Amino acid sequence: xxxxxxxxxxxxxxxxxxxxxxxxxxxxxxxxxxxxxxxxxxxxxxxxxxxxxxxxxxxxxxxxxxxxxxxxxxxxxxxxxxxxxxxxxxxxxxxxxxxxxxxxxxxxxxxxxxxxxxxxxxxxxxxxxxxxxxxxxxxxxxxxxxxxxxxxxxxxxxxxxxxxxxxxxxxxxxxxxxxxxxxxxxxxxxxxxxxxxxxxxxxxxxxxxxxxxxxxxxxxxxxxxxxxxxxxxxxxxxxxxxxxxxxxxxxxxxxxxxxxxxxxxxxxxxxxxxxxxxxxxxxxxxxxxxxxxxxxxxxxxxxxxxxxxxxxxxxxxxxxxxxxxxxxxxxxxxxxxxxxxxxxxx
Amino acid sequence: xxxxxxxxxxxxxxxxxxxxxxxxxxxxxxxxxxxxxxxxxxxxxxxxxxxxxxxxxxxxxxxxxxxxxxxxxxxxxxxxxxxxxxxxxxxxxxxxxxxxxxxxxxxxxxxxxxxxxxxxxxxxxxxxxxxxxxxxxxxxxxxxxxxxxxxxxxxxxxxxxxxxxxxxxxxxxxxxxxxxxxxxxxxxxxxxxxxxxxxxxxxxxxxxxxxxxxxxxxxxxxxxxxxxxxxxxxxxxxxxxxxxxxxxxxxxxxxxxxxxxxxxxxxxxxxxxxxxxxxxxxxxxxxxxxxxxxxxxxxxxxxxxxxxxxxxxxxxxxxxxxxxxxxxxxxx
Numbered sequence: 001x002x003x004x005x006x007x008x009x010x011x012x013x014x015x016x017x018x019x020x021x022x023x024x025x026x027x028x029x030x031x032x033x034x035x036x037x038x039x040x041x042x043x044x045x046x047x048x049x050x051x052x053x054x055x056x057x058x059x060x061x062x063x064x065x066x067x068x069x070x071x072x073x074x075x076x077x078x079x080x081x082x083x084x085x086x087x088x089x090x091x092x093x094x095x096x097x098x099x100x101x102x103x104x105x106x107x108x109x110x111x112x113x114x115x116x117x118x119x120x121x122x123x124x125x126x127x128x129x130x131x132x133x134x135x136x137x138x139x140x141x142x143x144x145x146x147x148x149x150x151x152x153x154x155x156x157x158x159x160x161x162x163x164x165x166x167x168x169x170x171x172x173x174x175x176x177x178x179x180x181x182x183x184x185x186x187x188x189x190x191x192x193x194x195x196x197x198x199x200x201x202x203x204x205x206x207x208x209x210x211x212x213x214x215x216x217x218x219x220x221x222x223x224x225x226x227x228x229x230x231x232x233x234x235x236x237x238x239x240x241x242x243x244x245x246x247x248x249x250x251x252x253x254x255x256x257x258x259x260x261x262x263x264x265x266x267x268x269x270x271x272x273x274x275x276x277x278x279x280x281x282x283x284x285x286x287x288x289x290x291x292x293x294x295x296x297x298x299x300x301x302x303x304x305x306x307x308x309x310x311x312x313x314x315x316x317x318x319x320x321x322x323x324x325x326x327x328x329x330x331x332x333x334x335x336x337x338x339x340x341x342x343x344x345x346x
Numbered sequence: 347x348x349x350x351x352x353x354x355x356x357x358x359x360x361x362x363x364x365x366x367x368x369x370x371x372x373x374x375x376x377x378x379x380x381x382x383x384x385x386x387x388x389x390x391x392x393x394x395x396x397x398x399x400x401x402x403x404x405x406x407x408x409x410x411x412x413x414x415x416x417x418x419x420x421x422x423x424x425x426x427x428x429x430x431x432x433x434x435x436x437x438x439x440x441x442x443x444x445x446x447x448x449x450x451x452x453x454x455x456x457x458x459x460x461x462x463x464x465x466x467x468x469x470x471x472x473x474x475x476x477x478x479x480x481x482x483x484x485x486x487x488x489x490x491x492x493x494x495x496x497x498x499x500x501x502x503x504x505x506x507x508x509x510x511x512x513x514x515x516x517x518x519x520x521x522x523x524x525x526x527x528x529x530x531x532x533x534x535x536x537x538x539x540x541x542x543x544x545x546x547x548x549x550x551x552x553x554x555x556x557x558x559x560x561x562x563x564x565x566x567x568x569x570x571x572x573x574x575x576x577x578x579x580x581x582x583x584x585x586x587x588x589x590x591x592x593x594x595x596x597x598x599x600x601x602x603x604x605x606x607x608x609x610x611x612x613x614x615x616x617x618x619x620x621x622x623x624x625x626x627x628x629x630x631x632x633x634x635x636x637x638x639x640x641x642x643x644x645x646x647x648x649x650x651x652x653x654x655x656x657x658x659x660x661x662x663x664x665x666x667x668x669x670x671x672x673x674x675x676x677x678x
Binding site for chain 2: 310316317320
């Protein structure tokens with residue numbers, strides 16, 4: 001990407017470790033997560049006990065898997081509003097295929113992945129081919145999926161809740177992989193936490209250490225400029241939509257196997273939560289800036305808050321208010337820090 | 347580099363979206379929010395029992411506000427510390443149950459709209475010796491999961507009674523309006539109503555979070571098909587939407603509903619709504635706390651393995667005035 005421009009290049013100037021830390025997008029979310037943890041840990045001893053930690057890591061994990069994928073997409077300059085409903089669609093697909101068509105659960109999981117990838121491909125191709133805002137395109141597919149979830153489920157099962165996964169061929173091994181618990185020091189941690197941590201690490205490496213990661217930042221920052229230097233912008237964006245679809249498949253499968261059932265309205269409205277987690281994590285709504293690990297901290301804040309409120313004995317009516325305030329605080333803090341860091345850079 | 351203004355606009359947009367999400371879930375709360383959230387208890391002397399109520403009701407749903415009021419009042423009357431949580435997302439509800447179990451509460455009250463999803467968490471509670479009372483939905487699985495009692499209304503039975511009552515008032519072709527896609531109890535009510543009606547029953551799917559659209563959809567259906575002579579709403583807000591949807595369409599369909607609100611009781615008084623099936627949510631909050639207290643203090647159980655039914659009771663023109671007063675206080 002860079003060409004040699006002589007010895008004195010501001011891009012080669014050494015930066016202090018402090019400033020390097022300050023310009024990291026995830027700093028605000030990290031501080032936020034620490035503050036939320038300390039806050040609830042003081043309020044409730046159960047919150048900081050191993051069982052309590054396993055308790056709040058669980059909601060953080062499924063949200064985190066989605067938030068990381070959505071963060072990549074947002075860094076690439078696009079939105080996916082269909083991601084929430086797609087977690088419901090994939091879960092329904094697994095459950096319906098396994099129980100109504102009698103296929104092996106693993107086969108149902110594989111077919112569900114194919115369906116998710118078709119949705120991702122549809123979103124991606126439509127966005128890059130038409131040039132329409134992804135906000136609109138995926139809003140369309142969101143509604144289409146919501147309708148399909150309800151319509152198909154009712155036609156095939158006459159009901160809105162599809163159950164009966166237990167005991168199907170392949171269920172126990174699939175359950176083990178996607179929805180079992182890992183015992184650590186006598187505490188049961190959901191295996192989705194492992195998936196989440198692995199995917200966060202993977203996304204971070206891809207974003208910061210690979211050529212594809214560079215492309216993601218480039219197309220999100222300035223698509224025309226990126227194209228001019230040879231970045232395959234369309235391919236990058238389609239791949240990002242396939243990534244959110246795959247994440248939605250993973251979360252849908254985890255949820256369906258854990259609940260051993262799927263609900264026709266599952267996941268509706270969650271897409272906003274994914275975006276909020278990514279934004280708390282430092283992603284800009286305008287693209288080109290953000291981090292995967294930040295999104296994971298964003299998800300952690302959500303998880304700790306949703307369960308922490310129970311431990312604190314508060315009225316859950318205030319949950320959204322708390323989250324909204326967290327979001328605004330995180331965004332303002334990120335902005336201040338970034339301005340400060342950029343001003344000092346000159 | 348940094349587009350500060352766009353950045354602000356983005357933050358503002360998201361804040362507005364969040365506010366809208368929080369706001370619209372509260373739109374039909376008919377003055378039932380005044381109840382205190384926890385019971386002030388001195389912990390000195392006797393150890394106060396702690397009971398966690400975890401339901402599938404979304405925050406701001408007027409029905410669940412009455413359940414909560416019942417549970418909170420029972421806590422006050424019986425010196426039990428009651429906490430209340432609700433989420434319509436099954437795994438979130440399971441996580442709330444896990445949280446209560448981790449805190450070693452003395453009793454657990456759970457509504458099971460999706461029993462499969464809650465099974466592991468409830469079994470864990472039972473395994474740790476926490477008495478569980480299920481409420482509202484999940485009656486069929488209650489005993490198998492190890493709950494000591496189920497307190498609620500049998501949805502099929504209630505639906506059948508509502509259908510029969512509509513048939514008695516002369517309805518032959520009824521529209522049953524389902525307002526939550528994932529709620530199995532609503533489907534059971536419509537199936538029950540079809541049985542009791544012995545006429546024609548269509549179901550109509552709407553979204554409770556958009557009442558304007560609910561009204562438009564019902565109006566469209568009534569305009570398009572004049573043979574519809576009855577509307578069965580499964581939620582008081584939907585019933586009121588149906589009342590306004592009907593005006594001006596020339597339809598004379600009789601409107602009936604499940605569950606109460608202040609608006610519904612006055613509409614019954616004015617004859618615009620025929621009747622409301624009342625499952626007495628206050629009891630679904632109050633009784634379980636009392637049952638757990640009695641189980642703890644005196645080893646009592648109720649129902650003998652059968653559910654304790656809180657409905658269907660009917661609110662008609664005859665008793666609407668009295669109930670209306672109570673609905674205003676958030677207990678009916």
